[in-house]
């Protein structure tokens with residue numbers, strides 16, 4: 001649904017992992033005469049620059065010479081332009097990543113007007129870059145997000161903040177939700193949402209003539225993910241899985257629709273230079289309107305909880321609660337920072353989770369023997385009919401493997417990005433400080449070098465044989481790595497694990513004849529290119 005498109009765009013845009021956004025951004029900026037290359041943070045001379053300190057006598061002779069960016073291979077601006085504007089490259093960014101990897105190698109550059117992006121498509125080089133990150137790694141292309149916040153006097157949240165501001169908020173939030181045991185306490189809340197998901201599956205399948213099919217799984221998982229993440233962030237239910245969705249929630253969904261339904265609209269909002277806005281006002285206006293809607297929704301829920309807390313305190317009662325309550329009571333972040341963070345987290349937590357659940361159930365349906373193996377693991381471990389909690393998940397390695405393998409084959413963010421904060425030498429090339437990097441996670445996930453039989457769906461490849469056997473692999477890091485990685489990872493995993501366990505316990509999931517072979521497309525995030533319709537057949541006890 002269109003909502004998904006909204007989210008996806010801004011999400012990826014915010015991570016700067018979306019080369020699509022960046023590329024269009026750069027092209028438009030290139031047209032923007034007042035935007036000098038210096039203003040964009042990369043000087044044209046940067047391509048030639050080699051730091052004196054890196055050239056030592058030892059480099060001349062035995063050691064391979066450190067090469068300049070000028071020597072780095074890559075597609076030309078013209079071929080990029082043709083690829084994206086004539087050949088609909090925008091929806092094939094993941095495939096283009098693979099093609100460029102084959103053609104140009106593990107590290108290559110793309111130039112868009114004055115802007116240069118260095119793509120890294122090798123797991124060891126990705127590891128090198130991420131391991132070398134400083135205390136506050138920098139995301140880019142957040143200007144439009146910041147501009148909106150400045151205009152309305154709002155704070156930035158984790159996605160849009162940089163530097164000290166980001167570090168402060170990150171250190172508060174990482175104490176609260178980064179470890180599995182931090183989020184385990186939300187099991188009961190999430191399980192109530194899973195109850196409603198299962199009820200919804202039962203209702204929806206009665207609406208189809210075969211009594212088994214649920215049409216457009218992503219629509220359902222979207223509602224589940226939104227309800228689940230809101231139960232944790234706002235400590236309340238939104239009614240997304242009800243027959244009649246409350247107006248307030250519908251308004252929020254509308255705001256998201258507005259932001260993302262038109263992928264290009266959102267993209268242009270950030271990419272169109274300010275001076276062009278009077279000529280093309282719609283994208284920026286819609287962008288602001290949708291942010292107004294998203295913030296409004298957070299304000300309603302945060303203020304409601306704040307009023308409840310105040311009333312409880314006035315009555316001398318002990319205040320108990322979850323994440324939001326904790327943030328409001330401890331005041332480690334200002335109220336504006338809390339508004340901004342819950343807004344950005346809700347935005348970040350819906351499409352990502354729902355696409356992954358859609359792919360996971362599609363893969364289960366396409367591989368009945370694997371589904372059966374997972375079902376056997378679940379029933380043997382939990383016993384029939386047990387409702388799992390977070391504490392059970394470590395005993396279900398195939399469920400964890402299912403999520404990891406799904407994200408390896410379909411990483412929601414097919415690429416991620418950074419602005420380098422120091423001079424680096426990567427893959428034999430000198431990369432000056434301030435260069436934009438694109439980390440090509442989709443291509444590294446599907447490299448044979450990273451994973452044997454990389455195209456096969458094998459959840460068991462993630463199972464450790466013993467405690468020394470680590471299957472961590474920079475080839476697949478769907479939540480990113482290190483200090484700037486996904487703060488919502490444990491929440492997302494909890495929601496996905498608990499939903500998948502319950503669906504597998506209750507139903508045999510099959511592909512509906514209405515579903516063709518579903519491919520991925522990039523629409524900001526990596527998403528199913530066609531609706532996924534699945535059959536849910538009650539298992540016999």
Ligand code: HEM
Nearest residue numbers: 158345348349352353413478479480484485486487488492
């Ligand atoms: C399958 C689900 C998800 C995936 C695959 C995913 C993936 C990612 C990735 C790749 C990043 C960028 C990391 C980097 O730049 O290194 C990110 C950042 C982020 N994600 Fe997620 N995410 C998911 C779910 C969630 C959820 C449920 C939430 C909120 C509850 C969330 C909140 C965030 C936030 C706030 C950031 C920015 C972190 C920062 O800059 O400090 N994500 N996510």
